[in-house]
Amino acid sequence: MAIQTDIRLGDCKEVLKELPENSVDLIFTSPPYADQRKKTYGGIHPDKYVEWFLPISAELLRVLKPSGTFVLNIKEKVVNGERSTYVMELILEMRKQGWLWTEEFIWHKKNCYPGKWPNRFRDAWERLLQFNKNKKFNMYQEAVMVPMGDWAKSRLKNLSETDKSRDESKVGSGFGKNISNWLARDKAYPTNVLHLATECSNKNHSAAFPEALPKWFIKLFTREGDVVLDPFMGSGTTNLVALNMGRNSIGIEILEEHYHMVKQQLNTRQLQLFESKV
Amino acid sequence: MAIQTDIRLGDCKEVLKELPENSVDLIFTSPPYADQRKKTYGGIHPDKYVEWFLPISAELLRVLKPSGTFVLNIKEKVVNGERSTYVMELILEMRKQGWLWTEEFIWHKKNCYPGKWPNRFRDAWERLLQFNKNKKFNMYQEAVMVPMGDWAKSRLKNLSETDKSRDESKVGSGFGKNISNWLARDKAYPTNVLHLATECSNKNHSAAFPEALPKWFIKLFTREGDVVLDPFMGSGTTNLVALNMGRNSIGIEILEEHYHMVKQQLNTRQLQLFESKV
């Protein structure tokens, strides 16, 4: 059966109500961060963020299968010299809503925004919060194991200090950094720290997160034919990756501009897939 | 003047009251994590953790200089399949107490303890929460600069060959000013992600952090002759590093065993320092 990619235009708070309950295997999304992207999303004030998000997370809880997982990519910004606390408040409120806060992965951004400030360094990481409905959920750990090829072994012998750090980021797109520990084995399990670069200047559009990010979580939490949902689709990275990986997906986007752009990209990609089968 | 290392035996909640207010430049500590290390510290239950810590953080707020910084190394453990929320609750409560939550650094542990669970990967990171009394605080960023990446290196190499000679002939015109800025800089500022290995050395303490961790923050937030405090001294890593870096320090430890061990180590080290001067 062909893979379905269902793209919908509208406010996810409303559109989500159209989806049946217990129908999604993985929700992977990166909502607009508080007080950012004002031009495109209207900007949610940090003080109002939790209040704004909770009705949406309630719908997400409804549509997620009991065995499914919700991965939320978010990072609080600095307000008045302090880190905002809305992400922590959101976690606490979502737990009251019925979510389990299972894990917090760290996305270590290799190329973060430059800048110099008197009392702060560059912010090089974001949160990837894992939420679940039940303690038992689907997780396919073997799918994200890091292969330890021969090249890694040979390169380890004569590594300069600079090469060491560079080498780490090349192994399996940033996973499995402790090379020397795992030399004896073929594959290693990753950790809860992901070391990836942002794809900053793509030709037509710049995605908020690199393809490797949704790809990793789709591998980890779904199998082929499963359903992936991104309620804040944006440039459609999650859905395109899902399609390429043989997963059905649903994407919701509030901006017509993004919606049409993703629609067009999907048509191109689906045509490619069709032709490759003929 | 000789560097003072003041080690005290007792419960820090009480001992801290002996210290004068506004007297400490940096507090760096790793308190017992909730419900962990039961054998050595009696284990604080996650539900009671905030309640237990707040009187201590109140004393810390009192003894810290207005220009000082408090760095708290902590990580919530997994309870019943979920991450505990006591760290987030602690941050929210400490802000009510008057602390500013300035930043959250990530310690990415290079070689974390191996292990495999059905629904979880190895935990390879810990939080380093930075709290301050004021928006203005002492920070010596140059002390922790790191070597630059490859791009800058290759660029520098090329600059020195093509543009350097031209620069010399036009001194004073301002033409080569940018170039000399680049030439002078072989180091870049770090980010808020620290990538350090854990030390697996056989210290008689269950959760020793590597020396590089306190060393980095002592460099960043203090100068020689400043005062560093670790209210949960443990094996005394913070104080030993401070001594080696020419900082005065105070350490408080509740266990006699640790207290005497650190006392002895300090005597040895101070004798070394004394003899090297003679």
Add this chain to the structure above:
DNA sequence: GTTCCGCATGAATCGATAG
């Protein structure tokens, strides 16, 4: 065809200036 170099560009943050 390779390799190399130049350049634009980011979920950023601060401080100053303006309404």
Add this chain to the structure above:
DNA sequence: ACTATCGATTCATGCGGAA
């Protein structure tokens, strides 16, 4: 006093043009 906008700061990355 309090919010909105703007310029300056700065580095890893990928692309396109050049050698």
